[in-house]
Amino acid sequence: MRKVYNYAAGPSMLPEEVLLEVQRDLLDYKGSGMFVGEMSHRGKWYEEIHNEALSLFRELMGVSDDYYVLFVQGGGSTQFEAVPLNLLSEENGKKADYIVTGNFANKAYKEAVKYGDIACVATSKDDNFSYIPDVDSVEYRKGTDYVHITYNNTIYGTRYTKLPPVNNLVADMSSMILSEPVDVSKFKVIYAGAQKNLAPAGLTIVVVRKDIVDNGTPLPFCPTMLKYKTQADANSLYNTPTSFSTYVAMLNLRWLKKFGGVKEIEKQNIYKAGLLYDILDESKFYKGASRKECRSMMNVAFTTPSPELDAKFVKEATENGMVSLKGHRAVGGIRASIYNAMPVEGVKKLAEFMKKFETENK
Amino acid sequence: MRKVYNYAAGPSMLPEEVLLEVQRDLLDYKGSGMFVGEMSHRGKWYEEIHNEALSLFRELMGVSDDYYVLFVQGGGSTQFEAVPLNLLSEENGKKADYIVTGNFANKAYKEAVKYGDIACVATSKDDNFSYIPDVDSVEYRKGTDYVHITYNNTIYGTRYTKLPPVNNLVADMSSMILSEPVDVSKFKVIYAGAQKNLAPAGLTIVVVRKDIVDNGTPLPFCPTMLKYKTQADANSLYNTPTSFSTYVAMLNLRWLKKFGGVKEIEKQNIYKAGLLYDILDESKFYKGASRKECRSMMNVAFTTPSPELDAKFVKEATENGMVSLKGHRAVGGIRASIYNAMPVEGVKKLAEFMKKFETENK
Numbered sequence: 001m002r003k004v005y006n007y008a009a010g011p012s013m014l015p016e017e018v019l020l021e022v023q024r025d026l027l028d029y030k031g032s033g034m035f036v037g038e039m040s041h042r043g044k045w046y047e048e049i050h051n052e053a054l055s056l057f058r059e060l061m062g063v064s065d066d067y068y069v070l071f072v073q074g075g076g077s078t079q080f081e082a083v084p085l086n087l088l089s090e091e092n093g094k095k096a097d098y099i100v101t102g103n104f105a106n107k108a109y110k111e112a113v114k115y116g117d118i119a120c121v122a123t124s125k126d127d128n129f130s131y132i133p134d135v136d137s138v139e140y141r142k143g144t145d146y147v148h149i150t151y152n153n154t155i156y157g158t159r160y161t162k163l164p165p166v167n168n169l170v171a172d173m174s175s176m177i178l179s180e181p182v183d184v185s186k187f188k189v190i191y192a193g194a195q196k197n198l199a200p201a202g203l204t205i206v207v208v209r210k211d212i213v214d215n216g217t218p219l220p221f222c223p224t225m226l227k228y229k230t231q232a233d234a235n236s237l238y239n240t241p242t243s244f245s246t247y248v249a250m251l252n253l254r255w256l257k258k259f260g261g262v263k264e265i266e267k268q269n270i271y272k273a274g275l276l277y278d279i280l281d282e283s284k285f286y287k288g289a290s291r292k293e294c295r296s297m298m299n300v301a302f303t304t305p306s307p308e309l310d311a312k313f314v315k316e317a318t319e320n321g322m323v324s325l326k327g328h329r330a331v332g333g334i335r336a337s338i339y340n341a342m343p344v345e346g347v348k349k350l351a352e353f354m355k356k357f358e359t360e361n362k
Numbered sequence: 363m364r365k366v367y368n369y370a371a372g373p374s375m376l377p378e379e380v381l382l383e384v385q386r387d388l389l390d391y392k393g394s395g396m397f398v399g400e401m402s403h404r405g406k407w408y409e410e411i412h413n414e415a416l417s418l419f420r421e422l423m424g425v426s427d428d429y430y431v432l433f434v435q436g437g438g439s440t441q442f443e444a445v446p447l448n449l450l451s452e453e454n455g456k457k458a459d460y461i462v463t464g465n466f467a468n469k470a471y472k473e474a475v476k477y478g479d480i481a482c483v484a485t486s487k488d489d490n491f492s493y494i495p496d497v498d499s500v501e502y503r504k505g506t507d508y509v510h511i512t513y514n515n516t517i518y519g520t521r522y523t524k525l526p527p528v529n530n531l532v533a534d535m536s537s538m539i540l541s542e543p544v545d546v547s548k549f550k551v552i553y554a555g556a557q558k559n560l561a562p563a564g565l566t567i568v569v570v571r572k573d574i575v576d577n578g579t580p581l582p583f584c585p586t587m588l589k590y591k592t593q594a595d596a597n598s599l600y601n602t603p604t605s606f607s608t609y610v611a612m613l614n615l616r617w618l619k620k621f622g623g624v625k626e627i628e629k630q631n632i633y634k635a636g637l638l639y640d641i642l643d644e645s646k647f648y649k650g651a652s653r654k655e656c657r658s659m660m661n662v663a664f665t666t667p668s669p670e671l672d673a674k675f676v677k678e679a680t681e682n683g684m685v686s687l688k689g690h691r692a693v694g695g696i697r698a699s700i701y702n703a704m705p706v707e708g709v710k711k712l713a714e715f716m717k718k719f720e721t722e723n724k
Binding site: 002003004006008009010011012013014016019020022023026027028032033034035037038039040041043073074075076077078080081085111114193195199200201202221223224225226238239240241242243244245248321323324 | 365375586587
């Protein structure tokens with residue numbers, strides 16, 4: 001059992017058995033005599049890791065042959081620009097719709113505005129992003145190249161429970177990738193920084209429909225390194241990859257497969273989130289930051305009756321081995337990020353602490 | 363002593379004591395109860411690592427306050443575009459000169475051509491990049507925004523021993539950073555992927571003169587994530603950094619400081635390279651790939667009398683615990699990359715093997 005539970009929004013916890021394997025093999029991966037991070041990315045040792053990570057991701061995420069899976073660098077922030085640069089089409093007037101449900105959704109929107117005719121067709125800004133707009137009543141424009149959503153919003157603890165009824169979706173799935181089943185066929189592009197649910201920061205995953213890469217034309221000034229075709233043509237080895245992150249991703253994907261895959265981990269995620277939301281629902285002391293119908297399973301944000309008690313909560317939790325619980329400044333209060341790798345025991349410990357804290361401070 | 367010596371061109375060897383420390387602290391960094399790759403990049407644990415790595419790099423590289431040191435993602439390949447996007451000035455006609463001394467120098471040149479009035483003012487392509495052109499006889503154009511060089515060329519084993527006599531240099535130092543003293547004040551920008559001399563792949567270091575960032579205007583379509591100002595304004599924490607690579611870089615920089623710094627490691631690098639070049643000079647069996655006056659201290663490339671013997675050399679070396687010695691396809695033969703972290707013992711072992719192989723096969 002870990003001596004500390006880490007509720008950080010990302011980077012965040014990795015499964016203990018994954019870390020133990022990394023530690024065991026650190027100076028000698030499978031008899032190679034090398035640390036994975038020292039290996040040539042053109043050699044057989046790394047190529048096996050690279051290809052297993054790609055193929056396990058494809059299997060667990062349910063990605064069909066109609067899509068490329070790319071391992072790139074630069075984080076979600078780089079994809080905020082890569083998406084419009086690759087998808088906006090001069091012929092169609094470079095049109096895309098965005099639904100703005102938080103800080104990162106807004107960043108994605110603002111970056112895209114530079115490149116074309118971009119509209120924010122819905123937002124929940126009016127209530128500090130505490131909800132997801134009703135996707136069925138949004139007026140999507142005709143002839144757009146894509147509609148962009150941020151599937152899970154870490155800061156506010158919200159998530160889409162229903163997808164916009166369009167056939168050209170793009171989604172930032174950084175904070176929920178592989179935590180619940182997703183019908184990939186509904187998306188043109190899915191992207192995710194790996195540092196929340198998969199691996200140490202550095203690795204970014206892009207799932208992109210093959211026809212977009214093979215037949216599309218990126219905007220003329222799109223940098224080579226941001227073009228999806230660059231890595232699609234090179235099996236994500238155009239340049240030196242973030243090999244250590246890919247290695248940990250591979251171990252993590254093996255762990256997830258052994259766990260039973262995404263459907264099984266979703267059950268555990270529902271259970272884990274429920275342990276905390278039940279307390280919020282029963283309590284008059286705590287107040288959840290997001291509306292019930294769109295609660296995130298990955299990030300549970302809430303407040304106590306006062307900022308002083310919020311700070312006391314975070315301080316005492318830290319003293320009890322529960323760290324990084326401070327809420328984002330946009331919401332304040334407390335945020336518990338409970339990604340796939342957060343053990344049930346870690347959520348139970350927090351739940352018990354919440355009850356005890358309420359009793360002592362109400 | 364490592365059971366395998368790894369002569370890969372990058373990623374490449376890391377100091378054993380660095381890896382042992384990573385292994386020891388893997389699940390519990392300094393009592394935090396966390397792996398460094400799990401920590402919030404906004405928390406105190408990681409911030410200390412981040413700032414120590416930045417400040418040790420500055421100290422060991424001798425970077426004055428006139429420069430920003432940036433930790434970014436995307437590798438040297440991304441800098442091939444970031445450099446022209448940040449430095450080319452519309453007012454000056456977007457002019458830059460490139461000296462093309464190999465594969466990566468050529469890639470940098472080709473990416474830049476897309477963005478402005480770019481000239482290849484010198485190249486050693488006529489003799490398969492086996493030398494560095496005489497920098498004093500090059501006709502640099504007037505009014506350029508910069509002159510770009512690739513300081514060390516891994517594939518061919520060449521390096522600049524004299525700098526072009528201009529005051530607006532930009533250098534790719536990926537394969538020699540911190541291996542010998544460099545007068546930073548002669549450069550507008552220095553960039554380097556970390557995976558050869560510093561850390562696992564993912565981290566890229568940019569040293570850029572402050573006036574360029576503070577007063578310059580990137581080309582209008584430069585992506586936010588490629589603008590130097592984005593990370594300069596955020597102490598390289600605009601988005602989630604490659605925290606594990608930064609951590610290993612910090613440990614490696616501590617190791618280099620303890621070693622005595624760059625001047626001391628240069629002495630060892632001269633000695634190590636000399637052990638191999640002496641054999642090439644005394645032998646009629648081996649032939650060096652680069653001319654004597656511009657030999658790399660990091661990459662020693664050579665051939666035996668035939669491709670068959672080259673292959674036999676690589677095979678037998680591998681069987682003897684010396685791996686990744688196969689030369690790049692552009693040169694063929696054998697390449698031994700002996701970066702800072704390659705122990706003297708590793709070079710001696712290779713030198714002895716070379717002598718034995720010559721005796722047995724000539």
